Amino acid sequence: MCRIGGIEIVIDYSWFIIFFLVIYTFPMTYTNIESYFPLSHQQYTTHQYWIMGTVSAVLFFISILIHELAHSFVAIKHGVQVTSIRLLIFGGLAQAASEPKNGRQEFLIALAGPAANIALGMFFLGTSLLCLTDKRMPPTAGIAIGLAWANIFLAMFNLIPGFPLDGGRILRAVLWDHWDDIARATKVVSQIGNGFAIFLIILGILQFLLNQNYVSGLWIIFLGLFMKQSAVGSYQGVMLKRALVGVQVRQIMTENIVSVDWLLSIEELVHSYMYRHQFTHFPVFNRDEFVGMVSLDGVKSISKELWGFKQVRDIMTPLELVACLKPTDDVSEALSRMVSGDIGRMPVVENGQLKGIVSRRDIMNFFKIKSDLGVA
Numbered sequence: 001m002c003r004i005g006g007i008e009i010v011i012d013y014s015w016f017i018i019f020f021l022v023i024y025t026f027p028m029t030y031t032n033i034e035s036y037f038p039l040s041h042q043q044y045t046t047h048q049y050w051i052m053g054t055v056s057a058v059l060f061f062i063s064i065l066i067h068e069l070a071h072s073f074v075a076i077k078h079g080v081q082v083t084s085i086r087l088l089i090f091g092g093l094a095q096a097a098s099e100p101k102n103g104r105q106e107f108l109i110a111l112a113g114p115a116a117n118i119a120l121g122m123f124f125l126g127t128s129l130l131c132l133t134d135k136r137m138p139p140t141a142g143i144a145i146g147l148a149w150a151n152i153f154l155a156m157f158n159l160i161p162g163f164p165l166d167g168g169r170i171l172r173a174v175l176w177d178h179w180d181d182i183a184r185a186t187k188v189v190s191q192i193g194n195g196f197a198i199f200l201i202i203l204g205i206l207q208f209l210l211n212q213n214y215v216s217g218l219w220i221i222f223l224g225l226f227m228k229q230s231a232v233g234s235y236q237g238v239m240l241k242r243a244l245v246g247v248q249v250r251q252i253m254t255e256n257i258v259s260v261d262w263l264l265s266i267e268e269l270v271h272s273y274m275y276r277h278q279f280t281h282f283p284v285f286n287r288d289e290f291v292g293m294v295s296l297d298g299v300k301s302i303s304k305e306l307w308g309f310k311q312v313r314d315i316m317t318p319l320e321l322v323a324c325l326k327p328t329d330d331v332s333e334a335l336s337r338m339v340s341g342d343i344g345r346m347p348v349v350e351n352g353q354l355k356g357i358v359s360r361r362d363i364m365n366f367f368k369i370k371s372d373l374g375v376a
Contacts, residue, residue: 007072008084009065015087048139056143061087063120063151067158068092070116071109071166078105083340098336099241103177103185110169117155124148162193164230186238193231200224241332243370244363249334250327252366253348253356259283260312262291266299267307274299281345283354284316290354292316293347324349325358335363 002009064087072082072094084095100106128144159167168189175185201224208217260273260282273282280296291313298315299307323341325334325348338346338360348356 004069005073005076007069007082010084010086012086012088015061052139052143056146059143059147060150063117063147063154064092066120067113067116067154068094070112074112075100075109078109080105080109095340100173103173103175105173106176107170107173110166110173113166114155114158117151117158121148121151121155124151160196161189162196162227162231163190163234164193164227168193168231168234183238183242186235190231190235193234194228197224197226197228197231200227239371240335240367243367244330244332244335247331247366248327249325249329249331249348249358250356252331252362253327253358254362255356257283257354257357259285259354260294262286262311262313262316264312265308266302266310266312266315269294269312270299270307279345283347283357284312286313290319290347290349290352292318293322322347326350327355331358331363331366334358335360338363 065085068085068087072085075082075094075096078100079098080096080100081098082094082096086093086095100109124144125148128141128148131138131141131144158165159170161167161171163169163172163186171192172182172185172189175188176182179185200220204217204220204222204224206217207213207220211217258273258277258279260269262284269282274280274296282294283290284292284294294312294316298317302310302315323337323343323346325337325346327348327350334346337343345357345359347354348358
Protein backbone atom coordinates (compact mmCIF):
# COMPACT_ATOMS: atom_id res chain seq x y z
CA MET A 1 0.00 0.00 0.00
CA CYS A 2 1.12 3.56 -0.77
CA ARG A 3 -0.32 7.02 -1.40
CA ILE A 4 -0.22 9.09 -4.58
CA GLY A 5 -1.60 12.61 -4.42
CA GLY A 6 -3.34 11.80 -1.14
CA ILE A 7 -5.08 8.74 -2.63
CA GLU A 8 -4.45 5.37 -0.99
CA ILE A 9 -3.35 2.70 -3.49
CA VAL A 10 -4.40 -0.83 -2.49
CA ILE A 11 -3.28 -3.91 -4.44
CA ASP A 12 -5.79 -6.72 -4.07
CA TYR A 13 -4.38 -10.26 -3.93
CA SER A 14 -6.34 -11.14 -7.07
CA TRP A 15 -4.27 -8.64 -9.07
CA PHE A 16 -1.20 -10.84 -8.84
CA ILE A 17 -2.99 -13.41 -11.04
CA ILE A 18 -2.90 -10.88 -13.88
CA PHE A 19 0.65 -9.84 -13.04
CA PHE A 20 2.07 -13.35 -13.27
CA LEU A 21 -0.15 -14.21 -16.24
CA VAL A 22 1.44 -11.38 -18.23
CA ILE A 23 4.92 -12.53 -17.20
CA TYR A 24 4.11 -16.12 -18.22
CA THR A 25 2.35 -15.46 -21.53
CA PHE A 26 4.75 -12.82 -22.86
CA PRO A 27 7.57 -15.32 -23.64
CA MET A 28 5.07 -17.76 -25.17
CA THR A 29 3.58 -15.08 -27.44
CA TYR A 30 6.83 -13.58 -28.57
CA THR A 31 8.58 -16.87 -29.33
CA ASN A 32 7.19 -16.46 -32.86
CA ILE A 33 7.76 -12.73 -32.89
CA GLU A 34 8.41 -12.64 -36.65
CA SER A 35 4.82 -13.68 -37.34
CA TYR A 36 3.62 -10.60 -35.44
CA PHE A 37 6.29 -8.12 -36.49
CA PRO A 38 7.66 -8.78 -40.01
CA LEU A 39 10.39 -6.19 -39.49
CA SER A 40 11.97 -8.43 -36.85
CA HIS A 41 14.52 -11.10 -37.74
CA GLN A 42 15.98 -11.48 -34.31
CA GLN A 43 15.39 -14.44 -32.01
CA TYR A 44 15.89 -13.91 -28.30
CA THR A 45 16.90 -16.40 -25.66
CA THR A 46 14.34 -17.77 -23.19
CA HIS A 47 16.03 -15.76 -20.45
CA GLN A 48 15.54 -12.56 -22.43
CA TYR A 49 11.86 -13.36 -23.02
CA TRP A 50 11.29 -13.80 -19.29
CA ILE A 51 12.96 -10.46 -18.55
CA MET A 52 10.81 -8.83 -21.24
CA GLY A 53 7.71 -10.43 -19.73
CA THR A 54 8.53 -9.12 -16.25
CA VAL A 55 9.20 -5.60 -17.52
CA SER A 56 5.97 -5.71 -19.54
CA ALA A 57 3.97 -6.84 -16.48
CA VAL A 58 5.35 -3.98 -14.39
CA LEU A 59 4.63 -1.38 -17.09
CA PHE A 60 1.16 -2.83 -17.69
CA PHE A 61 0.52 -2.54 -13.94
CA ILE A 62 1.59 1.11 -14.11
CA SER A 63 -0.71 1.65 -17.11
CA ILE A 64 -3.72 0.37 -15.13
CA LEU A 65 -2.75 2.58 -12.21
CA ILE A 66 -2.44 5.65 -14.48
CA HIS A 67 -5.90 4.83 -15.87
CA GLU A 68 -7.41 4.92 -12.37
CA LEU A 69 -5.39 7.97 -11.31
CA ALA A 70 -6.72 9.83 -14.36
CA HIS A 71 -10.28 9.09 -13.20
CA SER A 72 -9.42 10.11 -9.65
CA PHE A 73 -7.63 13.38 -10.39
CA VAL A 74 -10.41 14.59 -12.69
CA ALA A 75 -12.95 13.56 -10.03
CA ILE A 76 -11.10 15.50 -7.34
CA LYS A 77 -10.94 18.53 -9.64
CA HIS A 78 -14.75 18.44 -9.80
CA GLY A 79 -15.20 18.16 -6.05
CA VAL A 80 -15.64 14.38 -5.78
CA GLN A 81 -13.76 12.95 -2.79
CA VAL A 82 -11.70 9.90 -3.83
CA THR A 83 -10.46 7.85 -0.87
CA SER A 84 -8.58 4.98 -2.51
CA ILE A 85 -7.78 3.00 -5.64
CA ARG A 86 -8.03 -0.78 -5.46
CA LEU A 87 -6.33 -2.86 -8.18
CA LEU A 88 -8.29 -6.07 -8.81
CA ILE A 89 -8.05 -9.10 -11.11
CA PHE A 90 -10.26 -7.42 -13.74
CA GLY A 91 -8.68 -3.97 -13.51
CA GLY A 92 -8.93 -1.12 -11.05
CA LEU A 93 -11.61 0.52 -8.96
CA ALA A 94 -11.52 4.08 -7.64
CA GLN A 95 -13.49 4.27 -4.39
CA ALA A 96 -15.16 7.64 -3.75
CA ALA A 97 -16.89 9.03 -0.68
CA SER A 98 -19.15 11.22 -2.85
CA GLU A 99 -20.64 11.19 -6.34
CA PRO A 100 -20.62 13.54 -9.36
CA LYS A 101 -23.31 16.20 -9.12
CA ASN A 102 -24.40 16.08 -12.76
CA GLY A 103 -23.95 14.24 -16.05
CA ARG A 104 -21.27 16.60 -17.35
CA GLN A 105 -19.00 15.87 -14.39
CA GLU A 106 -19.48 12.11 -14.72
CA PHE A 107 -18.79 12.31 -18.47
CA LEU A 108 -15.41 14.00 -17.92
CA ILE A 109 -14.46 11.66 -15.05
CA ALA A 110 -15.37 8.52 -17.02
CA LEU A 111 -13.63 9.67 -20.19
CA ALA A 112 -10.36 10.41 -18.38
CA GLY A 113 -9.39 6.72 -17.96
CA PRO A 114 -9.68 5.59 -21.63
CA ALA A 115 -8.10 8.89 -22.73
CA ALA A 116 -5.10 8.14 -20.52
CA ASN A 117 -4.77 4.65 -22.06
CA ILE A 118 -4.95 6.01 -25.61
CA ALA A 119 -2.25 8.56 -24.74
CA LEU A 120 -0.11 5.77 -23.26
CA GLY A 121 -0.73 3.65 -26.36
CA MET A 122 0.49 6.44 -28.62
CA PHE A 123 3.50 7.00 -26.37
CA PHE A 124 4.53 3.32 -26.42
CA LEU A 125 3.88 3.09 -30.17
CA GLY A 126 6.12 6.11 -30.77
CA THR A 127 8.77 4.60 -28.48
CA SER A 128 8.71 1.34 -30.42
CA LEU A 129 9.21 3.16 -33.73
CA LEU A 130 12.13 5.14 -32.31
CA CYS A 131 13.76 1.94 -31.04
CA LEU A 132 13.47 0.04 -34.32
CA THR A 133 16.65 -0.52 -36.30
CA ASP A 134 17.05 -1.74 -39.86
CA LYS A 135 15.34 -5.16 -40.09
CA ARG A 136 15.75 -5.67 -36.38
CA MET A 137 13.53 -5.28 -33.35
CA PRO A 138 15.43 -4.75 -30.08
CA PRO A 139 13.80 -5.86 -26.82
CA THR A 140 12.73 -2.31 -25.93
CA ALA A 141 10.77 -2.03 -29.19
CA GLY A 142 9.14 -5.42 -28.62
CA ILE A 143 8.03 -4.44 -25.13
CA ALA A 144 6.85 -1.01 -26.24
CA ILE A 145 4.72 -2.23 -29.15
CA GLY A 146 3.14 -4.92 -26.96
CA LEU A 147 2.22 -2.29 -24.36
CA ALA A 148 0.96 0.07 -27.06
CA TRP A 149 -1.59 -2.45 -28.31
CA ALA A 150 -2.44 -3.51 -24.75
CA ASN A 151 -3.29 0.09 -23.79
CA ILE A 152 -5.26 0.74 -26.98
CA PHE A 153 -7.22 -2.49 -26.48
CA LEU A 154 -7.85 -1.56 -22.83
CA ALA A 155 -9.20 1.84 -23.90
CA MET A 156 -11.45 0.35 -26.59
CA PHE A 157 -12.77 -2.37 -24.28
CA ASN A 158 -13.54 0.17 -21.56
CA LEU A 159 -15.50 2.29 -24.03
CA ILE A 160 -18.11 -0.47 -24.53
CA PRO A 161 -21.36 1.30 -23.43
CA GLY A 162 -22.40 -0.90 -20.51
CA PHE A 163 -21.83 -0.96 -16.77
CA PRO A 164 -19.41 -1.25 -15.06
CA LEU A 165 -17.16 -0.12 -17.95
CA ASP A 166 -16.23 3.50 -18.54
CA GLY A 167 -18.27 3.51 -21.75
CA GLY A 168 -21.33 2.68 -19.66
CA ARG A 169 -20.63 5.61 -17.36
CA ILE A 170 -20.14 7.89 -20.36
CA LEU A 171 -23.47 6.78 -21.86
CA ARG A 172 -25.17 7.19 -18.48
CA ALA A 173 -23.74 10.70 -18.21
CA VAL A 174 -25.20 11.63 -21.61
CA LEU A 175 -28.61 10.11 -20.77
CA TRP A 176 -28.54 11.63 -17.29
CA ASP A 177 -27.89 15.07 -18.76
CA HIS A 178 -30.62 14.54 -21.40
CA TRP A 179 -33.33 13.09 -19.12
CA ASP A 180 -32.27 14.72 -15.85
CA ASP A 181 -33.01 11.35 -14.24
CA ILE A 182 -30.01 9.36 -13.02
CA ALA A 183 -32.10 6.34 -12.01
CA ARG A 184 -33.62 5.98 -15.49
CA ALA A 185 -30.23 6.46 -17.14
CA THR A 186 -28.62 3.91 -14.82
CA LYS A 187 -31.33 1.34 -15.51
CA VAL A 188 -30.85 1.58 -19.29
CA VAL A 189 -27.05 1.36 -19.13
CA SER A 190 -27.19 -1.49 -16.60
CA GLN A 191 -29.42 -3.46 -18.98
CA ILE A 192 -26.89 -2.91 -21.78
CA GLY A 193 -24.07 -4.01 -19.49
CA ASN A 194 -26.06 -7.05 -18.42
CA GLY A 195 -26.66 -7.99 -22.07
CA PHE A 196 -22.96 -7.67 -22.93
CA ALA A 197 -22.08 -9.75 -19.86
CA ILE A 198 -24.41 -12.54 -21.04
CA PHE A 199 -22.75 -12.35 -24.48
CA LEU A 200 -19.33 -12.80 -22.86
CA ILE A 201 -20.53 -15.76 -20.81
CA ILE A 202 -21.93 -17.48 -23.94
CA LEU A 203 -18.73 -16.70 -25.87
CA GLY A 204 -16.64 -18.15 -23.05
CA ILE A 205 -18.73 -21.34 -22.99
CA LEU A 206 -18.32 -21.73 -26.77
CA GLN A 207 -14.57 -21.20 -26.47
CA PHE A 208 -14.46 -23.78 -23.71
CA LEU A 209 -16.59 -26.44 -25.43
CA LEU A 210 -16.00 -26.01 -29.17
CA ASN A 211 -12.44 -24.71 -29.42
CA GLN A 212 -11.28 -26.49 -26.25
CA ASN A 213 -9.55 -23.27 -25.30
CA TYR A 214 -10.05 -23.85 -21.58
CA VAL A 215 -8.00 -20.99 -20.11
CA SER A 216 -9.39 -18.34 -22.48
CA GLY A 217 -12.94 -19.69 -22.16
CA LEU A 218 -12.91 -19.69 -18.35
CA TRP A 219 -11.37 -16.23 -18.31
CA ILE A 220 -14.12 -14.80 -20.54
CA ILE A 221 -16.82 -16.54 -18.46
CA PHE A 222 -15.46 -15.07 -15.22
CA LEU A 223 -15.22 -11.62 -16.83
CA GLY A 224 -18.85 -11.91 -17.96
CA LEU A 225 -20.01 -12.96 -14.50
CA PHE A 226 -18.11 -10.05 -12.95
CA MET A 227 -19.70 -7.58 -15.38
CA LYS A 228 -23.17 -9.02 -14.81
CA GLN A 229 -22.87 -8.70 -11.05
CA SER A 230 -21.49 -5.16 -11.35
CA ALA A 231 -24.23 -4.06 -13.75
CA VAL A 232 -26.95 -5.21 -11.35
CA GLY A 233 -25.11 -3.77 -8.35
CA SER A 234 -24.72 -0.36 -10.00
CA TYR A 235 -28.47 -0.02 -10.53
CA GLN A 236 -29.25 -1.23 -7.01
CA GLY A 237 -26.76 1.30 -5.62
CA VAL A 238 -28.47 4.18 -7.41
CA MET A 239 -31.91 3.02 -6.28
CA LEU A 240 -30.63 2.78 -2.70
CA LYS A 241 -29.38 6.36 -2.75
CA ARG A 242 -32.61 7.51 -4.36
CA ALA A 243 -34.65 5.86 -1.59
CA LEU A 244 -32.56 7.57 1.09
CA VAL A 245 -32.77 11.10 -0.32
CA GLY A 246 -34.22 13.47 2.28
CA VAL A 247 -34.18 10.86 5.06
CA GLN A 248 -32.46 12.03 8.24
CA VAL A 249 -30.52 9.89 10.67
CA ARG A 250 -33.02 10.63 13.47
CA GLN A 251 -35.72 8.78 11.47
CA ILE A 252 -33.96 5.40 11.49
CA MET A 253 -31.58 5.49 14.46
CA THR A 254 -32.05 3.09 17.37
CA GLU A 255 -32.78 5.09 20.51
CA ASN A 256 -32.95 2.10 22.88
CA ILE A 257 -29.18 1.87 23.22
CA VAL A 258 -27.24 -1.05 24.70
CA SER A 259 -24.20 0.53 26.35
CA VAL A 260 -21.36 -0.73 28.57
CA ASP A 261 -19.54 0.72 31.55
CA TRP A 262 -15.88 1.54 31.00
CA LEU A 263 -14.87 -0.47 34.11
CA LEU A 264 -16.45 -3.67 32.74
CA SER A 265 -13.99 -6.52 32.20
CA ILE A 266 -13.37 -7.65 28.63
CA GLU A 267 -14.47 -11.15 29.56
CA GLU A 268 -17.85 -9.87 30.73
CA LEU A 269 -18.10 -7.64 27.66
CA VAL A 270 -17.73 -10.66 25.41
CA HIS A 271 -20.02 -13.07 27.27
CA SER A 272 -22.73 -10.71 28.56
CA TYR A 273 -22.90 -8.24 25.67
CA MET A 274 -21.33 -9.41 22.42
CA TYR A 275 -22.65 -12.97 22.62
CA ARG A 276 -26.04 -11.90 23.95
CA HIS A 277 -26.80 -8.90 21.73
CA GLN A 278 -24.64 -9.96 18.75
CA PHE A 279 -23.28 -6.45 18.19
CA THR A 280 -19.65 -5.74 17.36
CA HIS A 281 -19.64 -2.12 18.59
CA PHE A 282 -20.92 -0.69 21.88
CA PRO A 283 -20.98 2.86 23.27
CA VAL A 284 -18.98 3.23 26.49
CA PHE A 285 -20.07 5.33 29.47
CA ASN A 286 -18.28 6.57 32.57
CA ARG A 287 -21.35 6.93 34.81
CA ASP A 288 -23.57 9.28 32.74
CA GLU A 289 -20.85 10.54 30.40
CA PHE A 290 -20.44 9.10 26.91
CA VAL A 291 -16.69 8.56 26.61
CA GLY A 292 -16.11 6.37 23.55
CA MET A 293 -16.80 3.15 21.63
CA VAL A 294 -15.55 -0.39 22.13
CA SER A 295 -15.40 -2.86 19.26
CA LEU A 296 -14.72 -6.49 18.44
CA ASP A 297 -11.37 -5.47 16.92
CA GLY A 298 -10.35 -4.01 20.28
CA VAL A 299 -11.20 -7.27 22.02
CA LYS A 300 -9.19 -9.26 19.45
CA SER A 301 -6.13 -7.14 20.19
CA ILE A 302 -5.98 -8.57 23.73
CA SER A 303 -4.89 -12.12 24.54
CA LYS A 304 -7.76 -14.29 25.88
CA GLU A 305 -5.73 -15.02 28.99
CA LEU A 306 -5.96 -11.32 29.92
CA TRP A 307 -9.69 -10.83 29.32
CA GLY A 308 -10.49 -11.20 33.02
CA PHE A 309 -7.86 -8.61 34.03
CA LYS A 310 -8.31 -5.94 31.35
CA GLN A 311 -11.22 -3.49 31.31
CA VAL A 312 -13.22 -1.85 28.53
CA ARG A 313 -11.42 1.46 29.09
CA ASP A 314 -8.15 -0.26 28.15
CA ILE A 315 -9.33 -1.08 24.62
CA MET A 316 -12.01 1.50 23.82
CA THR A 317 -11.64 4.27 21.24
CA PRO A 318 -11.92 7.67 22.99
CA LEU A 319 -14.87 9.82 21.93
CA GLU A 320 -12.66 12.44 20.29
CA LEU A 321 -11.42 9.76 17.86
CA VAL A 322 -14.85 8.23 17.14
CA ALA A 323 -16.64 9.01 13.86
CA CYS A 324 -20.04 10.36 14.94
CA LEU A 325 -23.25 11.40 13.23
CA LYS A 326 -25.76 14.15 14.04
CA PRO A 327 -29.52 13.51 14.13
CA THR A 328 -30.00 15.87 11.18
CA ASP A 329 -27.39 14.20 8.95
CA ASP A 330 -28.58 12.71 5.67
CA VAL A 331 -28.80 8.90 5.79
CA SER A 332 -27.20 8.51 2.35
CA GLU A 333 -24.19 10.50 3.56
CA ALA A 334 -24.07 8.37 6.72
CA LEU A 335 -24.02 5.20 4.60
CA SER A 336 -21.19 6.58 2.44
CA ARG A 337 -19.15 7.29 5.56
CA MET A 338 -19.80 3.79 6.89
CA VAL A 339 -18.79 2.12 3.64
CA SER A 340 -15.66 4.23 3.06
CA GLY A 341 -14.55 3.77 6.69
CA ASP A 342 -15.66 0.11 6.89
CA ILE A 343 -17.76 0.96 9.95
CA GLY A 344 -20.69 -1.22 10.99
CA ARG A 345 -22.34 1.06 13.60
CA MET A 346 -22.01 4.78 14.27
CA PRO A 347 -23.15 6.77 17.33
CA VAL A 348 -25.53 9.70 16.87
CA VAL A 349 -24.41 12.60 19.07
CA GLU A 350 -25.94 16.02 19.74
CA ASN A 351 -24.41 18.56 22.12
CA GLY A 352 -22.17 15.86 23.56
CA GLN A 353 -25.10 13.60 24.37
CA LEU A 354 -25.59 10.17 22.80
CA LYS A 355 -28.99 10.16 21.09
CA GLY A 356 -28.90 6.84 19.28
CA ILE A 357 -27.02 4.32 17.16
CA VAL A 358 -27.23 3.78 13.40
CA SER A 359 -26.00 0.62 11.69
CA ARG A 360 -25.70 -0.44 8.07
CA ARG A 361 -28.28 -3.12 8.86
CA ASP A 362 -30.75 -0.39 9.96
CA ILE A 363 -30.27 1.47 6.69
CA MET A 364 -30.67 -1.64 4.53
CA ASN A 365 -33.81 -2.70 6.45
CA PHE A 366 -35.28 0.77 5.86
CA PHE A 367 -34.50 0.49 2.14
CA LYS A 368 -36.05 -3.00 1.97
CA ILE A 369 -39.28 -1.77 3.54
CA LYS A 370 -39.50 1.13 1.08
CA SER A 371 -38.78 -1.26 -1.82
CA ASP A 372 -41.42 -3.75 -0.67
CA LEU A 373 -43.94 -0.92 -0.44
CA GLY A 374 -43.00 0.25 -3.92
CA VAL A 375 -41.92 3.72 -2.84
CA ALA A 376 -38.14 3.35 -3.21
